[in-house]
Amino acid sequence: MAQIEPKTAPNSRIVAKDRRRQQLIKATINCIAKRGIAGTTMADVTQDADLSLGIVNLHFQSKDKLFEETLLYLSDEYETFCANALKKAGHTAAEKLTALAELDFSPKVCDRKKLAVWFAFWGEAKSRPTYLQICAENDRKYNDVVAKLCEDLVVDGGYTDIRPQAFAIGLAALTNGLWLDLLMTPNEINRNMARDISFDYLAVIFPNHFNKSNRREN
Amino acid sequence: MAQIEPKTAPNSRIVAKDRRRQQLIKATINCIAKRGIAGTTMADVTQDADLSLGIVNLHFQSKDKLFEETLLYLSDEYETFCANALKKAGHTAAEKLTALAELDFSPKVCDRKKLAVWFAFWGEAKSRPTYLQICAENDRKYNDVVAKLCEDLVVDGGYTDIRPQAFAIGLAALTNGLWLDLLMTPNEINRNMARDISFDYLAVIFPNHFNKSNRREN
């Protein structure tokens, strides 16, 4: 006889499940920032989340999957931040590029906890194809966006000798490198200094669109 | 009664010991590149070195110490490379800066195995004060050298609006970021492209001393 109903879970349960998963992912971010990937145990994560030991395996099957989902969560979050920043920004390429650069040194992206987790994953990526693939995809997306904006600036500003792909790679590299400095030597550099260095880079490459900052905030 | 002799080990033994330690450190580099920090075990390292399981504890006391010594080994090696590059280079600041930038994208510094190990340590540094301290010290040394060279260029080229400290931080950041790209997306960027991006950066900042490359090697 036919099944009476396809029987889908009630909405409230689905929402609760998602909340739980996110709660565990946030605990994982805390733990990786505090103890590193090598040092975080299931007990650490579940304690940070104020839940019981078995809960991760219930929601993510394994520690590996939890970590993978954490990396995906961070990737999605960053992508959303970018999309929102671009939406809010003015319609010119220069305004959009400014918005992205500001975002990269804003507190919601550029705090030591999150940076630590990014670098923890990057540090393991060479030996973890799954991480590598996710990170490569993140790179590609960011580069495509920036390269497009660069093309517009080149047309608009009449620049010669600028290769958009190379520029995009360079800007992303500079940003990542500055993040590393913020992570390693927070006493010698802060978000504002890093942002200024980034904008100075834009200014020397696109002098018709950006000015050297000369800001010296602390 | 007096000790018969201060009893120093014969020279050949000291040398042998050092060789063994270096052999184990090199095996550690191989393993971290292949399996990551979280994934390398004592068994992995000793097998890679074709030695017995207990040998690391004999020579380094613990796994932690082995890893720390590995980071110190890489740091010393890089410092030596820099010193040699500076010695070989011509006497002008521009030549010295060129030598350093070439070094950073030369095969002996910039191969994926070593880069993977650097990033593995950077990724764990936030949660490991010892790593953090060593890395911060590396940063400081490099920045001091580059900032000094920048000061000379500023005087020589009559540049205004260049802050040597900020420039040094920016150059190091760009290099580290390009290394990350080489590690993550080796199909989309190679050493030569990375070097060109780096030299283009020098060219836009010190136009009287460096030319835009326009090289497009593969």
Place this chain on the structure above:
DNA sequence: GAATAATGAATGAGCATTCATTCATTATTC
């Protein structure tokens, strides 16, 4: 033959994962 280096089986701590059980929520029946 003393001193030192190297081996690898044995040990046990630490940890991911399992699963029987409890508990709260949702569905069904009368």
Place this chain on the structure above:
DNA sequence: GAATAATGAATGAATGCTCATTCATTATTC
């Protein structure tokens, strides 16, 4: 709509495996 059944989320003690470290033994060097 009260009573009962079914679902599935959550717990945490128990399990068993992985791995760093130890150390008695063997090999090598001086």
